């Protein structure tokens with residue numbers, strides 16, 4: 183690799199994924215490097231929404247639930263996301279916010295092993311995960327143990343036999359560190375626990391194999407690498423082996439075995455359908471469904487491969503920047519698709535970059551996150567972003 187713009191231009195010209203950038207609505211001259219917060223809209227999204235509102239809703243009114251496939255959307259879109267995370271059909275539903283799904287999953291996980299009174303939570307996880315783990319612990323009167331991910335194996339050993347639900351983030355939202363989902367899931371299960379992974383920063387970013395890794399439950403965000411739009415519905419994965427015993431706390435009527443019988447008591451539906459809650463956010467779900475198309479067409483593996491190489495380019499480009507430390511592990515197997523730099527005044531630097539059309543984000547006090555989603559970020563974007571950073575720091 184060469185640290186010149188000409189080299190970046192040559193790489194961009196030879197990039198087999200280059201055409202996918204045109205399938206996203208990104209303002210001319212803007213470098214969208216914060217897809218780990220909010221992915222940009224795919225061009226198919228406004229088309230799908232226009233169709234959903236005018237033709238489906240406006241044309242068919244309530245018949246849309248059946249004639250336009252709205253009723254089945256949570257499982258249908260769930261299966262599509264399932265393919266992106268290595269889940270076979272019938273194990274993923276889409277709906278609600280990530281936070282609601284986290285509450286649902288962690289509570290159900292704890293209820294799978296009611297005699298195990300320790301709830302373990304990743305201390306570095308995004309705040310909503312930690313708040314919800316604490317809330318579930320209070321609700322079920324469990325003992326909450328928060329641990330840095332590095333110490334998770336030790337915590338599991340110390341509490342072996344008492345461990346119930348364990349909530350971890352697959353990719354650290356701050357540092358971008360990718361954890362060993364397969365190995366840690368096995369360790370959690372050896373301790374008697376039930377592994378709940380937050381895949382928000384991993385789904386659509388890194389190839390996941392939730393079935394092969396024997397993950398118990400997982401939750402993920404719809405608006406980061408899946409580009410479903412602000413507040414896009416989240417997803418919940420539950421391994422098929424748990425479906426019969428899954429006692430989810432949000433027992434809405436869409437999760438009932440016979441919702442239109444409208445009778446008591448609540449009888450959970452068979453399969454993953456029991457994880458449905460109330461009426462799903464159809465417009466948002468159809469936006470999310472349309473947004474998946476470029477990612478599905480490119481394939482997570484190809485996007486990941488390019489993202490890894492873009493990060494290596496970024497590591498090389500920032501190597502001589504004084505006072506800038508790369509916080510993200512460099513080994514590809516140990517990082518997701520965002521790179522985090524530690525530097526003084528990260529907030530002011532992010533602000534200055536934004537004025538130059540470089541959209542990154544900062545996490546206080548001193549972290550700058552740069553998301554390199556190979557689906558729409560190019561080699562020249564990385565070169566230009568670092569050139570701007572260099573000028574801002576000067």
Ligand SMILES: Cc1ncc(COP(=O)(O)O)c(C=O)c1O
Pocket residue numbers: 279280281282307308310311351355380382383403
């Ligand atoms: C790991 C993680 N979980 C959850 C969320 C968000 O949850 P919600 O979509 O409910 O706001 C985020 C980001 O906002 C996140 O980074």
Ligand SMILES: Nc1c(O)cccc1C(=O)C[C@H](N)C(=O)O
Pocket residue numbers: 218219220308355
């Ligand atoms: N969910 C967000 C929001 O509602 C507003 C602004 C940003 C976000 C984010 O997604 C933050 C993100 N999860 C993070 O990793 O920091």
